[in-house]
Amino acid sequence: MECGELVAPPRMLCPHCGSEKLEPYSLRGVGELVTFTVVHVPLTRYREVAPYSAGIVKLEEGPMVAGFLKVDEGRLRVGLQVEIDFEESNRKMVPVFKAV
Amino acid sequence: MTRFHHKIHENKQGRDLLAEAVLEAASSVDNGFQLREADALYVGCFSSDVFEGQAHLGALMADYLGITPIPSYRVEAACASGGASINLGILAVSSGLFDVVLVGGVEKMRGLDTGKVTDTLAMAADVSYEAAAGFTFPGLYAAMTRAHFNKYGTNWRQLAAISLKNHENAKKNPKAQYQETILEIANKIGQRKGITFEDPYEFLESDFNPVIADPLRLFDCCPISDGAAAVILASEEKARQFTDTPVYVQSFGQASDTLALQDRADLTSIKASKLAAKQAYASAGLEPKDISFACVHDCFTIAEMIASEDLGFFSPGEGGKAAEQGRTGLQGDIPINPDGGLKAKGHPVGATGVAMVVEVFKQLRGECGERQVDDPVYGLAHNVGGTGATVTVQIFGR
Numbered sequence: 001m002e003c004g005e006l007v008a009p010p011r012m013l014c015p016h017c018g019s020e021k022l023e024p025y026s027l028r029g030v031g032e033l034v035t036f037t038v039v040h041v042p043l044t045r046y047r048e049v050a051p052y053s054a055g056i057v058k059l060e061e062g063p064m065v066a067g068f069l070k071v072d073e074g075r076l077r078v079g080l081q082v083e084i085d086f087e088e089s090n091r092k093m094v095p096v097f098k099a100v
Numbered sequence: 101m102t103r104f105h106h107k108i109h110e111n112k113q114g115r116d117l118l119a120e121a122v123l124e125a126a127s128s129v130d131n132g133f134q135l136r137e138a139d140a141l142y143v144g145c146f147s148s149d150v151f152e153g154q155a156h157l158g159a160l161m162a163d164y165l166g167i168t169p170i171p172s173y174r175v176e177a178a179c180a181s182g183g184a185s186i187n188l189g190i191l192a193v194s195s196g197l198f199d200v201v202l203v204g205g206v207e208k209m210r211g212l213d214t215g216k217v218t219d220t221l222a223m224a225a226d227v228s229y230e231a232a233a234g235f236t237f238p239g240l241y242a243a244m245t246r247a248h249f250n251k252y253g254t255n256w257r258q259l260a261a262i263s264l265k266n267h268e269n270a271k272k273n274p275k276a277q278y279q280e281t282i283l284e285i286a287n288k289i290g291q292r293k294g295i296t297f298e299d300p301y302e303f304l305e306s307d308f309n310p311v312i313a314d315p316l317r318l319f320d321c322c323p324i325s326d327g328a329a330a331v332i333l334a335s336e337e338k339a340r341q342f343t344d345t346p347v348y349v350q351s352f353g354q355a356s357d358t359l360a361l362q363d364r365a366d367l368t369s370i371k372a373s374k375l376a377a378k379q380a381y382a383s384a385g386l387e388p389k390d391i392s393f394a395c396v397h398d399c400f401t402i403a404e405m406i407a408s409e410d411l412g413f414f415s416p417g418e419g420g421k422a423a424e425q426g427r428t429g430l431q432g433d434i435p436i437n438p439d440g441g442l443k444a445k446g447h448p449v450g451a452t453g454v455a456m457v458v459e460v461f462k463q464l465r466g467e468c469g470e471r472q473v474d475d476p477v478y479g480l481a482h483n484v485g486g487t488g489a490t491v492t493v494q495i496f497g498r
Contacts, residue, residue: 035243037246047215055243
């Protein structure tokens with residue numbers, strides 16, 4: 001937090017100023033869809049849900065995060081307002097965005 | 101280099117492929133070359149560990165080539181493993197500590213099925229925060245594609261033009277995986293279903309060209325290939341013993357950037373490409389307009405388009421139009437990927453950056469036959485790792 005910049009997900013070193021003094025910060029989880037794709041040839045562990053949509057979201061606080069998109073394909077567009085949720089997959093929590 | 105291919109190397113291991121390439125390089129030297137003359141060996145390879153269960157490739161190859169005890173390294177920078185190996189070889193010879201080095205690149209991918217290959221390639225991305233979030237490699241480049249389309253109004257037909265051109269070039273390259281134009285492939289496939297295609301776009305827009313990650317389709321993506329390539333780098337004094345027509349390294353550049361696409365400032369350009377190119381141009385005292393032809397990293401059609409902008413051949417946003425207008429064809433203003441590129445020549449991951457240098461070498465010596473660029477002066481090789489976390493650039497000249 002030395003330079004006041006945010007980074008998501010958490011790291012050991014700040015990519016902006018190099019400081020090791022980082023503190024946790026809660027993000028609201030709301031943002032704008034910057035880009036997206038519909039994946040037809042999936043990673044093998046996501047075979048059962050293919051085809052699925054994935055995108056990069058610019059959270060309102062600044063950082064960009066990648067996640068699955070639980071949005072109807074017809075609604076997908078750059079600029080769509082989305083909100084984050086987390087779902088369990090292969091014993092991990094993965095980010096999933098829904099339209100607001 | 102070996103031929104790059106998805107089937108013919110079925111019974112060979114990676115070590116055989118690289119030995120084949122190295123032996124060909126050695127026997128192609130005008131005044132003769134003994135492998136034992138090399139002072140060091142650099143081997144670019146992305147993942148023999150996963151593809152073949154074999155690590156420790158540097159030592160393995162020194163052994164297999166019969167050139168122990170020279171120092172030998174395996175270099176990994178995802179799809180830029182080859183280019184990174186070339187840069188390290190250049191640094192080694194430039195240092196004056198080594199007179200001659202062998203640089204090879206190899207990947208034997210076809211031992212695994214497509215699903216497992218997809219998983220393995222995703223290791224070049226941020227496994228925890230990109231792949232876990234569903235992104236495959238085509239998915240990441242598809243995300244860049246959509247961002248580019250959105251920002252500049254580029255379109256898929258312009259991407260298709262790049263694929264068409266690369267197949268036309270590869271038809272003239274006996275080392276290429278595909279030696280047919282897209283229209284020829286289309287009619288071969290169509291024949292089995294009683295369909296004739298007259299316009300390749302008709303084929304590319306059909307279900308025969310399925311979507312891999314929207315908006316990228318099968319023919320926007322480079323194939324899975326086995327293959328190897330090798331070059332010999334030497335000091336000027338040594339080079340002149342080997343040949344009367346050496347090709348000179350004018351300069352090189354390399355840069356790193358965020359691993360994950362979501363951490364980049366701009367999704368429509370690869371910053372590390374711009375930086376590596378800037379270094380290379382500056383230390384060679386050259387500008388983009390001085391480059392006669394370029395081998396660029398077209399892992400996907402969008403990557404070639406973005407590279408043509410990042411390397412300064414066209415303004416940001418203009419790469420698509422330029423490709424559509426034929427400006428990057430063999431007879432165009434700046435021939436790009438005269439050998440067919442990754443798309444049609446193939447992309448055995450670790451071999452690619454080295455194979456680009458093989459092509460540049462041959463083009464500058466006028467040895468490319470039907471795909472020969474007219475009287476080239478400077479050639480550029482551009483190799484990207486992942487979505488742009490590593491980029492290497494080298495400029496060569498006569």
